[in-house]
Amino acid sequence: MINNRKEIEQILLNWLYEQRICSECETRIRFGDIECPHCGIDLEENIHNWIIPLVNEITSLNNEEMQDK
DSSP, X not given: OOOOHHHHHHHHHHHHHSOEEOTTTOOEEOTTOSBOTTTOOBOXXXXXXXXXXXXXXXXXXXXXXXXXX
């Protein structure tokens, strides 16, 4: 289990506040949107691309913790 709760909270807050942009029309995407409010494109692929760096960052914290033990 990850014991870096404060670091994870900060990573998640930073991720939530990061501005997301539609890859088709460059409209700002709000948290929770599943399609672009301007052009209507499905954002599922974009959401996966936005999530991967988040998961990698949290995973790297866990890996650092395991190396320190």
